[in-house]
Amino acid sequence: MKLPDSYYQSNDVVALARDLIGKYLFTNLDGQLTGGYIVETEAYAGIIDKASHAYGDRRTPRTQTMYMQGGVAYVYLCYGIHEMLNIVTSVEDQPHAVLIRAVDPTIGLDVMRYRRNMAVIKPTITSGPGSVAKALGISRKINAISLQSDVLWLEDRGLSFADEEVATVPRVGVDYAKEDALLPYRFYVKGNKYVSKPNR
DNA sequence: GATCGGATTGACT
DNA sequence: GTCAATCCGATCA
Numbered sequence: 001m002k003l004p005d006s007y008y009q010s011n012d013v014v015a016l017a018r019d020l021i022g023k024y025l026f027t028n029l030d031g032q033l034t035g036g037y038i039v040e041t042e043a044y045a046g047i048i049d050k051a052s053h054a055y056g057d058r059r060t061p062r063t064q065t066m067y068m069q070g071g072v073a074y075v076y077l078c079y080g081i082h083e084m085l086n087i088v089t090s091v092e093d094q095p096h097a098v099l100i101r102a103v104d105p106t107i108g109l110d111v112m113r114y115r116r117n118m119a120v121i122k123p124t125i126t127s128g129p130g131s132v133a134k135a136l137g138i139s140r141k142i143n144a145i146s147l148q149s150d151v152l153w154l155e156d157r158g159l160s161f162a163d164e165e166v167a168t169v170p171r172v173g174v175d176y177a178k179e180d181a182l183l184p185y186r187f188y189v190k191g192n193k194y195v196s197k198p199n200r
Numbered sequence: 201g202a203t204c205g206g207a208t209t210g211a212c213t
Numbered sequence: 214g215t216c217a218a219t220c221c222g223a224t225c226a
Contacts, residue, residue: 042207051207053222062222080220082208099207130208173207196208 003154008070008147013089013096017043018187020087021166022159025103027152029137034108036126037159040101040188040195042171044086046094051177054095065144066095073152075133075143082130085138087147087154101129101172101186102194103136112136128196165190172198 003023010016018041026035044052053063053076065074066088074086074097086097103126105112112135116125126135133139138152147153171186188195 044207053207058223060223076207077220077222079206079208079218081218084207086207101207124210128208171207176206 001155002148003156005069005071005148008087008089009091010070011090011094011096013045013098014043014185016089017041017098017185018166018168020098020100020154021187021189022161024106024155024157024159025100025136025153026107026155027136027138028150032108032111032137034105034111034136036103036105036107037157038100038102039104039192041186042099042101043185044097044099045183045185046090046096049177049183050180051171051174052095052097055177063095066097067093068144070096071147073138073142073145073147075138075140077140078130083133083139084129085133085136099129100132102127102188102192102196103132104189104192104194105135123193125194127194131196161189169198172196 020038020041024037047054047057054066069092070089072088074088078084085100088097090096105126113121116135126132167188167190168184169186170182174181
């Protein structure tokens, strides 16, 4: 059921970001199962990508997770407020990762609603990287955890989207990366209500 | 030891 | 549409 470690070893992080659209993401924390299928991703392509934390081969305590062999989670804190989930890919010492920006929730809706402090379920529950992590209970405590674990993992349940159903556009919030900010490394399911803001 | 600012969100005008 | 929140990683001294 779980995507095998070999799936994450690809050295083409952009192709993998595209392939992750439609894959299911689950967490099992405190006995609570939550998950859904991925509808929005962004690729961060190693040491030559100015938008990546690992640009210029920056090995630091934070980025060392990205240098691990593909198949682990990279979780970090952004703006002092939001935790973000990335899927580390490629081989050891190649710091490639895919940011999970949105999920279409299918399991554990009430648990997610509680974690998000929402009275009723709205599309914003898992829309945007900070929201996905919060709804699924993901924090830095599980940084570097294996995706073969029983805490956090991905599955292929046979769902897939044709190329014409998936938009390929520049990434969000990376203006500081100058020309690399224009790279078409963001993928999302057209028209899906859980996709974060610019979705047309 | 000090300073800068971010792979964002949500509340408010 | 604007803007505050809020922490710590990265960088420089």
